[in-house]
Amino acid sequence: MTATLGQTVEPESNSADALVRLDAVSKVFGKGDDQHRALSDVDLDIRRGEIFAVIGYSGAGKSTLVRLINGLERVSSGTVTVDGVDITSLSGKPLRAIRRRIGMIFQQFNLMRSRTVFGNVAYPLQLAGLSRAEQEDRVAELLSFVGLLDKAWAYPEELSGGQKQRVGIARALASEPDLLLADESTSALDPETTRDVLALLRRVNEELGITIVVITHEMDVVRTIADRVAVLDAGRVVEVGAVRDILGAPQAETTQRFVAATVGNRPDAGRLQQLRDTYDDTLVTVAVSDERAFGSVLSAAARDHGVDFEIVYGGITDLKHESLGSFTLALRGPDAGVRATVEALNAAGIVEGTKR
Numbered sequence: 001m002t003a004t005l006g007q008t009v010e011p012e013s014n015s016a017d018a019l020v021r022l023d024a025v026s027k028v029f030g031k032g033d034d035q036h037r038a039l040s041d042v043d044l045d046i047r048r049g050e051i052f053a054v055i056g057y058s059g060a061g062k063s064t065l066v067r068l069i070n071g072l073e074r075v076s077s078g079t080v081t082v083d084g085v086d087i088t089s090l091s092g093k094p095l096r097a098i099r100r101r102i103g104m105i106f107q108q109f110n111l112m113r114s115r116t117v118f119g120n121v122a123y124p125l126q127l128a129g130l131s132r133a134e135q136e137d138r139v140a141e142l143l144s145f146v147g148l149l150d151k152a153w154a155y156p157e158e159l160s161g162g163q164k165q166r167v168g169i170a171r172a173l174a175s176e177p178d179l180l181l182a183d184e185s186t187s188a189l190d191p192e193t194t195r196d197v198l199a200l201l202r203r204v205n206e207e208l209g210i211t212i213v214v215i216t217h218e219m220d221v222v223r224t225i226a227d228r229v230a231v232l233d234a235g236r237v238v239e240v241g242a243v244r245d246i247l248g249a250p251q252a253e254t255t256q257r258f259v260a261a262t263v264g265n266r267p268d269a270g271r272l273q274q275l276r277d278t279y280d281d282t283l284v285t286v287a288v289s290d291e292r293a294f295g296s297v298l299s300a301a302a303r304d305h306g307v308d309f310e311i312v313y314g315g316i317t318d319l320k321h322e323s324l325g326s327f328t329l330a331l332r333g334p335d336a337g338v339r340a341t342v343e344a345l346n347a348a349g350i351v352e353g354t355k356r
């Protein structure tokens with residue numbers, strides 16, 4: 001029994017709300033014996049207004065994917081469409097026009113050391129031909145959005161990692177992009193600074209309506225910020241869906257490894273065996289995404305059937321807008337009562353597994 005409360009089936013993606021679409025994209029580097037296939041047959045829709053994460057281990061093809069979306073790299077086969085325009089056949093001016101609508105932030109920030117914070121953020125505006133007065137107004141607005149107005153005249157080397165990434169975000173926003181690509185944008189930062197930068201990215205998404213693609217090897221980043229996630233393994237998308245569904249019921253082995261690293265609330269096989277050795281009761285694991293429903297179903301069933309319960313494992317994992325919990329319970333009482341309690345929990349669709 002693997003029903004999970006709150007699990008929803010994602011509607012088939014509608015191409016009308018896809019800001020970025022990859023159709024059967026493959027990318028092969030090198031020639032002849034030196035060939036290396038970085039991406040194989042990748043289909044993805046990134047919807048307007050969402051935060052979409054791509055997670056994968058080193059070498060999975062994440063950076064290649066980003067470089068194909070912003071036109072820095074060409075597909076070997078397939079198509080990449082940005083806002084309805086197939087960019088695989090574009091070059092020169094039309095490609096540059098599309099690329100201006102895509103902002104990018106990097107793991108190592110990529111700021112110009114010889115320029116102040118102002119100079120870095122103003123750079124794309126200067127290239128776009130804005131007057132000095134226009135640049136000043138826009139940079140002040142951007143720096144105040146990222147909380148760094150007081151650092152306008154500092155040089156990058158005088159800033160912390162988190163501050164450098166804020167400058168990177170302000171610079172990426174300067175040309176008012178529709179899409180922001182964040183390639184391992186928090187991988188060089190400590191956990192607290194990571195939280196601040198992720199919170200800022202959420203504001204970019206929610207207040208400015210910018211679609212964000214987050215490339216990461218950390219499920220914690222996905223969990224905190226993303227609406228949907230694609231799992232990339234050896235150049236292939238092995239799983240894609242809403243973050244709550246992927247974290248609640250990961251299917252592919254790679255996904256299960258990523259999920260185990262961030263969601264510690266389900267007992268693995270070894271821990272389950274230990275629990276069975278310790279508790280001579282029926283063990284049942286329930287998924288919880290609405291605590292009141294879970295609590296009332298459990299306490300009513302236990303009361304009606306004369307059953308006691310003890311929580312022996314579990315916890316709550318916070319997602320962007322909701323929580324995902326899992327509890328393993330030891331049920332104690334008359335056999336028929338325990339069976340009836342498990343049935344009641346099953347009927348409520350919250351049982352993930354049962355062990356006698």
Ligand SMILES: Nc1ncnc2c1ncn2[C@@H]1O[C@H](COP(=O)(O)OP(=O)(O)OP(=O)(O)O)[C@@H](O)[C@H]1O
Binds near residue numbers: 030037061217
């Ligand atoms: N320009 C290139 N020439 C040859 N091979 C490349 C090139 N760029 C990437 N690759 C190969 O393609 C595969 C995917 O690389 P990519 O950098 O996209 O992975 P990644 O998931 O971003 O990894 P990491 O997190 O380590 O950067 C790797 O095996 C890499 O060696």
